[in-house]
Amino acid sequence: MKPIRIALALSVSVLFSSWLAFAQEGQLVTDPPKGITTQEIIQKFAAKEKEFKVARDNYTFRQDVRVQTLDGDTVTGEYREVFDVTYDDKSRHLENVVFAPQNTLSEIQMTPEDLQDIRHTMPFVLTSEEVNDYDILFVGQQQEDELHCYVFDIAPKKIDPKRRYFQGRIWVDDRDLQIVKTFGKPVPETHKKNNENLFPKFTTWREQVDGKYWFPAYTKADDTLHFRSGGFQDVHVRDIIKYTDYKRYGSKTVITYEGKQLPGAQDQKPPDDQKPR
Numbered sequence: 001m002k003p004i005r006i007a008l009a010l011s012v013s014v015l016f017s018s019w020l021a022f023a024q025e026g027q028l029v030t031d032p033p034k035g036i037t038t039q040e041i042i043q044k045f046a047a048k049e050k051e052f053k054v055a056r057d058n059y060t061f062r063q064d065v066r067v068q069t070l071d072g073d074t075v076t077g078e079y080r081e082v083f084d085v086t087y088d089d090k091s092r093h094l095e096n097v098v099f100a101p102q103n104t105l106s107e108i109q110m111t112p113e114d115l116q117d118i119r120h121t122m123p124f125v126l127t128s129e130e131v132n133d134y135d136i137l138f139v140g141q142q143q144e145d146e147l148h149c150y151v152f153d154i155a156p157k158k159i160d161p162k163r164r165y166f167q168g169r170i171w172v173d174d175r176d177l178q179i180v181k182t183f184g185k186p187v188p189e190t191h192k193k194n195n196e197n198l199f200p201k202f203t204t205w206r207e208q209v210d211g212k213y214w215f216p217a218y219t220k221a222d223d224t225l226h227f228r229s230g231g232f233q234d235v236h237v238r239d240i241i242k243y244t245d246y247k248r249y250g251s252k253t254v255i256t257y258e259g260k261q262l263p264g265a266q267d268q269k270p271p272d273d274q275k276p277r
Helices: 038-055 112-121
Strands: 059-071 076-089 093-099 136-142 147-156 165-173 179-187 190-192 196-197 202-209 213-226 234-248
Touching: 038 136, 038 213, 059 112, 076 136, 093 165, 136 213, 202 234
Parallel strands: none
Antiparallel strands: 059 076, 059 234, 076 093, 136 147, 147 165, 165 179, 179 202, 190 196, 202 213, 213 234
16 A cells, blocks of 8 residues: 655554454463474465365355545545456456445555455465465464464565565464464565555454355454655554355366365356356
């Protein structure tokens, strides 16, 4: 997000909203896992993430995006977009925008990196092909509602300025060995004097779909971006992204789970209400 130049410095009161409020978290304990090494956990959840990525590409869903700036509790501007993710008869990814009112953001502007983060970084996936791009540190175990999780801190080993990365913390369910929550921020940022592009910290929670895959369900960011240009302008930003209506879309792609093909996952035809229009 980039600041929009204005004549007067903005006075923005910061509203701190804890991402912990969305889940009943237990205390983080540093005990090592039992019966499995941390490296084995990483290898297993990365393999599950690869399966998850393939599976999600065979589901239609709706994504509701809301980016707001605030002064205290007052919303001062909003970017809103609701779109349905579908596929054509050649399984190509389509986005059908169903609601997009006028953008009223006046303190920041949405950048291509913001839009890429909304679609890819915030619903973060770390597959076996990508896991070597990150330093991954086991930090402990923690209860998340009814789930017992292994907790890892991750950061990119090196930054390619043409790529987007995630840096932060992930929670891996100890039973399904799938990522169920992420907290962190997109990187890299730009901190040049006349070219600042900053991004808020966010949390993404996942929910189980079809009893097998943990898909993104809800993302929230509530952060203050400290721009050095324009008189050290601070902007309070809140993002809310909802992912709903997951439905499996038939294709010739074989979806597997734990190395086994899912029943009815091949050569399906989509029902009429799922066909792209």
